[in-house]
Amino acid sequence: MEYLDFELPIKELQDQLEKCQVIGEESEVDVTQTCKKIEKKLLETKKEIYKNLSAWQRVQLSRHPDRPYTLDHIKALCGDSFLELHGDRNVKDDKAMIGGLGKIGDQTYMFIGQQKGYNTKTRQYRNFGMSNPEGYRKALRLMKSAEKFGIPVVTLIDTPGAYPGLEAEERGQGEAIARNILEMTRLKVPIITIIIGEGASGGALGIGVGNKVLMLENTWYSVISPESCSSILWRSWEYKEQAAEALKLTSPDMKRLKLIDGIIKEPLGGAHTDRKATFLAVKNAIEKNYEELKNLSPKDLVNQRMEKYLNMGVFKG
Structure with a gap:
């Protein structure tokens, strides 16, 4: 430990x-x-x-090396029923973005999420959980397949951001994320989004538009990481704790600002201290929220999603 x-x-x-x-x-x-x-x-x-816990301490917990990643959650939720699907049918298969079909009970879901590595070799293989454009295009392909067959979508977010490399920009990183955001707003099946670790920038938003958006208790969701914010405002990473507080990026902050729909409680000490309890809490949250969404018509699902995002940031003077 x-x-x-x-x-x-x-x-x-x-x-x-x-x-x-x-x-x-x-x-x-x-x-x-x-x-x-x-x-x-x-x-x-x-x-x-x-x-x-301070905001910065929650950020540290979200990055704990023993914290369960996307594939850990999927394997615990679906067991042997998970079938991973590969490739964007255009460039290649992005190993930082994984997706496929899996069952919880008798209900099939399309799972999509960012995957980090466990050691140096697998971190390089997974590109540290930072997706290239082909990763977002793979995610969109899978979401469209789910829509075609009436399968609900579950996205699991855990990324320090989309890959910022030159090759990624050349292949249309910004357009790929923007396209996903647009298409997810009008997808005709239920979308349940869960932040299971880091939820940073457009890299998270690229698979983060949902009818229900939930956060595990010790995770964060923000336009920028505390370190990057500190380096921009103070030209130094030394103020990352101050930046974390100012960004209001923790789950209680996000719930209070009505930017998410719920918080999934973690075991005392964080998700890594009792993985089974964490997986059970995530499973229950998925099933509970799907029950609320499954009887809505495709039109109502889209309207509910659009209304949810249009209301963000609205206030009365």
Whole structure:
């Protein structure tokens, strides 16, 4: 288990608990009460730390190396029923954007999401979760296929942004993202979008237009990352914590501003501390929101989606 800097008090207590348990196992000394006291203190410390997380700390949790990625969620939700589909039928298959058909219970969904890597080799293979234009065009192809067969779409967002390389711009990165946003507004099947990690910039919006948009508790969704915002405004990354607070990018901020529809609660300590509980919460959220959408007509689905986005940012003076 890797610990972030603000989690060090938890690490110290966890180490103490393990030492206490070892002493109990290797000697005849009864350390039961001592272990219980440490366990109680550990639980209290966890509650205190995770109850008062800053925006920057939530950003750090969203990037935790042990946090489940898109394929982890899909495999947990669908098991062996998931069939991955490849290619944009134009340039190539973008490994940073994955998609395919899978079942939750008896209902088939088209899953689409960004995939990051677990180590240096797979991070390069997945391009750090940053999609090229062909990734967004693959996503659109799959969404159109889902529309043709009346299959609901579930998008899982976890990206530091679309790939900003010269080749990506030459192949029409901006147009690919804009096209997806346009087409998703008028797709005639339900779209459920869930931010499971980082939701940065147009890279997230390219698959982020949904009838229902949800965020896991310790994720972020913003036009720019705190580091990039800091480097633009202060010419330094040192102010990333201040930038994170100002950007209002956390799930409670987004819910309060009515930019998302709901927050999926994570286990105490983050999604990586109890993956099964996280997967179950995501599964329940998908099923619950699909129940609300499945009886709407194609016209009503489009109208609801358009109305939702047209109302964003509207206020009375």
